[in-house]
Amino acid sequence: MTDRPIHEIPIDPEDADLSFLRRAAAHDGRVSPADWDALAAAAGAAPSAVPSAADVVASASALPLNVTQTGMPEVPPSAPPTMPPPMSAAPFTAPPPASAPLNAPPPVASSSLNAPPPVGGTPYSAPPPVAAPGSVGGPRPVAASAPPIMPSGASASHIEPVVPLPASTARADWSPSEWEEPTKAPASAAAPTVRHTDSKGDPELLAALHELIASRGSDLHVSKNAPPMVRIDGTLRPVQSTGSWDADRVARALYSIVTPAQMAHFEEKQELDFAFPLTEQSRFRVNFYRQRGTIGAAFRLIPTEIKRLEDLGVPEVVGRFSTLPRGLVLITGPTGSGKSTTLAALVDIVNETRSDHIMTVEDPIEFVHRNKKALVNQREVGADTQSFQNALKHVLRQDPDVILIGELRDLETISTALTAAETGHLVFATLHTQDAGQTIDRIIDVFPPHQQGQVRQQLAATLQGVVCQTLVKKATGQGRAVATEVLVATPAIANLIREGKTYQIGSAMQAGRGAGMHTMDQHLAELVNAGTITITAAREKAHDLDTLQRLVTRQDGAAFDPAADFDHMHAAGGQ
Known part of the structure; x- marks a missing residue:
C-alpha cells in the first residue's frame, strides 16, 4: 500500500488496523464502532467490491436510529438485506418468517425505529430505552432525510463525500482514551474477526x-x-x-x-x-x-510540573520581571532551548503572588496553569481561536492584566503586543533569536521602513527585558545546563533602541552588571569556571570566542552577579 490520504485507503475486513478506522468513525459521530463491524461484514460478503474508507464512512452517515451497538438487525438467510424506510414513512414491518407471520408494533413516540425480532421468536415487545443521543454507547442522531446505505459494490461517485469537522471542534484536552472499547456485535458466520489495538493509539x-x-x-x-x-x-x-x-x-x-x-x-x-x-x-x-x-x-x-526558576538554573534577575506592573518581556532562543519552560515558570510566579487576570494564547498549550492567586485563562490556536492574530484582536477586551503570547510570528502579532504593553499590561512573549541585539532588530525589521522610527519609540518605551537562553551539555555528560543572556531596559539601553544603535547593546550589557545584565559569553565563562560545562561545549555556544577565552582564562575570582542591584536600578528611574 502506498502512502496516501486516509480516506483513500481501501478497507480490508481482516486488517488489524480496521479498529482505528472504526473508532475514528465513532468519534466523528457518524457510526458506532459495532456498526462499523457490521459494515465490514457486508464488505466481506463481496470481496471484489470492498469499499474505501470514504465510501463506508459516507454510507455510515445514513444509518437509521434503530442501529445500536449490539449490531444490525438480523435478517433471515434467505432474504436479501432490507434497509428501513425513512423516518417519515409508514411504521416498520418485519419480514414475515416461513411459519407464522409477525406484525410490526405500532409506532413509538421517539424518532427511532425498533429492530424486528428474531425469526420464529415470541410475540414482539419493544426493547428497553437506549441512552440519550450523544452519550457513550448510545446511538447518534442523523438527519431524517439521510439516504440509505449503499451496497459495497456501489460506485463511489454515487456516495456523497463526508464533510470533515471544522477545525474549531478540535479540543486541546482530547485524549484517544476517550474512545472506549465498544461492545462487540453478536458473532455470525459473515462477521469478520477484528483485532483491537490499544485504545490510546499504536x-x-x-x-x-x-x-x-x-x-x-x-x-x-x-x-x-x-x-x-x-x-x-x-x-x-x-x-x-x-x-x-x-x-x-x-x-x-x-x-x-x-x-x-x-x-x-x-x-x-x-x-x-x-x-x-x-x-x-x-x-x-x-x-x-x-x-x-x-x-x-x-x-x-x-x-507536567512547572519548575521554579532556581531549579532550572536561570539567574534570579529573570524572576524579577514577573513583579513588573507593565511592559514587554521577551524570552528568546533557538528551538529546544527551554523557552516555554522558563516562560511557564515566570507565569507561575505571577499566578502565585498576584491577584491578576492572566490570558495566554499558545500553539499548542504546553504547560497547564491551575488558578492559584490569579485567574488564568489559556487559549489554544486551532482549538479555541483561529490564529494568534484573531485572538489578540480581542484580548484587550477581556480585561487582562498579564498576557502571554506563545510566539511573535508576524507584524500584526508584534504590533498588538507593543500596543498591549503600551496600554498598561505586562506582556510575555517568545522569539527565535540568539541574542538581545538581534531580538530588537528582528522586531523593528518586521515593519516597513516608514514605520520603523515609530516602532523604535514604542519599543524603547515598553521593553522591560530580554532573556536569551540555550542549553549546553554538562561536563558530567548527564543532562544539560541553561546558559543565558539578560538585557534589562535601563535608560541607556532605551536610548540606544530609540536612536537605532542596537549594535552597541552588547557592549552596554557587558558594562551593565550592576543593573543585572550579562552577555551569553559572560555566563558561559561563569559555567566553565564553576566546572558545570567544559570549555569545548562553551565554544559551541559562544557568540565571541575571543571574549569567552579571555573570561575563562582570567581566573581572578571576579565572577559576575546577574541579580546585583536590579531593584536599585528600577528605584533610580529605570524602565
Missing part, C-alpha cells in the same frame, strides 16, 4: 514514548525508513523496542493518535500542531509534517 508508538520518558529524553522523531529516534542529552539514538518503519507503518502509527478533525486539517494544510496527553503525568507537543510525500512527526515532552 502500541509500538506508545512504547517509544514511554521509553523516551524512562530515559529522560526530550524529543521523539518518527519518519519513514528509520526506527523512531529519541533525543537524550541533545543526541539522537534509536529506540530499543522496535525496528525501522516504512511509510505505511509510520502513517498507521501517527494517524492512530489524532481525531478525525485533526486528520482532515492535516490532509488539507500538510501541517498539524497539537498536544497529546499520554498519561495524567506526561504530555507531548506534537507536530505532523510531510517529507518527500510521506508523513513524519516530532514529539516534544512537556513536563
Whole structure:
C-alpha cells in the first residue's frame, strides 16, 4: 500500500488496523464502532467490491436510529438485506418468517425505529430505552432525510463525500482514551474477526514514548525508513523496542493518535500542531509534517510540573520581571532551548503572588496553569481561536492584566503586543533569536521602513527585558545546563533602541552588571569556571570566542552577579 490520504485507503475486513478506522468513525459521530463491524461484514460478503474508507464512512452517515451497538438487525438467510424506510414513512414491518407471520408494533413516540425480532421468536415487545443521543454507547442522531446505505459494490461517485469537522471542534484536552472499547456485535458466520489495538493509539508508538520518558529524553522523531529516534542529552539514538518503519507503518502509527478533525486539517494544510496527553503525568507537543510525500512527526515532552526558576538554573534577575506592573518581556532562543519552560515558570510566579487576570494564547498549550492567586485563562490556536492574530484582536477586551503570547510570528502579532504593553499590561512573549541585539532588530525589521522610527519609540518605551537562553551539555555528560543572556531596559539601553544603535547593546550589557545584565559569553565563562560545562561545549555556544577565552582564562575570582542591584536600578528611574 502506498502512502496516501486516509480516506483513500481501501478497507480490508481482516486488517488489524480496521479498529482505528472504526473508532475514528465513532468519534466523528457518524457510526458506532459495532456498526462499523457490521459494515465490514457486508464488505466481506463481496470481496471484489470492498469499499474505501470514504465510501463506508459516507454510507455510515445514513444509518437509521434503530442501529445500536449490539449490531444490525438480523435478517433471515434467505432474504436479501432490507434497509428501513425513512423516518417519515409508514411504521416498520418485519419480514414475515416461513411459519407464522409477525406484525410490526405500532409506532413509538421517539424518532427511532425498533429492530424486528428474531425469526420464529415470541410475540414482539419493544426493547428497553437506549441512552440519550450523544452519550457513550448510545446511538447518534442523523438527519431524517439521510439516504440509505449503499451496497459495497456501489460506485463511489454515487456516495456523497463526508464533510470533515471544522477545525474549531478540535479540543486541546482530547485524549484517544476517550474512545472506549465498544461492545462487540453478536458473532455470525459473515462477521469478520477484528483485532483491537490499544485504545490510546499504536502500541509500538506508545512504547517509544514511554521509553523516551524512562530515559529522560526530550524529543521523539518518527519518519519513514528509520526506527523512531529519541533525543537524550541533545543526541539522537534509536529506540530499543522496535525496528525501522516504512511509510505505511509510520502513517498507521501517527494517524492512530489524532481525531478525525485533526486528520482532515492535516490532509488539507500538510501541517498539524497539537498536544497529546499520554498519561495524567506526561504530555507531548506534537507536530505532523510531510517529507518527500510521506508523513513524519516530532514529539516534544512537556513536563507536567512547572519548575521554579532556581531549579532550572536561570539567574534570579529573570524572576524579577514577573513583579513588573507593565511592559514587554521577551524570552528568546533557538528551538529546544527551554523557552516555554522558563516562560511557564515566570507565569507561575505571577499566578502565585498576584491577584491578576492572566490570558495566554499558545500553539499548542504546553504547560497547564491551575488558578492559584490569579485567574488564568489559556487559549489554544486551532482549538479555541483561529490564529494568534484573531485572538489578540480581542484580548484587550477581556480585561487582562498579564498576557502571554506563545510566539511573535508576524507584524500584526508584534504590533498588538507593543500596543498591549503600551496600554498598561505586562506582556510575555517568545522569539527565535540568539541574542538581545538581534531580538530588537528582528522586531523593528518586521515593519516597513516608514514605520520603523515609530516602532523604535514604542519599543524603547515598553521593553522591560530580554532573556536569551540555550542549553549546553554538562561536563558530567548527564543532562544539560541553561546558559543565558539578560538585557534589562535601563535608560541607556532605551536610548540606544530609540536612536537605532542596537549594535552597541552588547557592549552596554557587558558594562551593565550592576543593573543585572550579562552577555551569553559572560555566563558561559561563569559555567566553565564553576566546572558545570567544559570549555569545548562553551565554544559551541559562544557568540565571541575571543571574549569567552579571555573570561575563562582570567581566573581572578571576579565572577559576575546577574541579580546585583536590579531593584536599585528600577528605584533610580529605570524602565
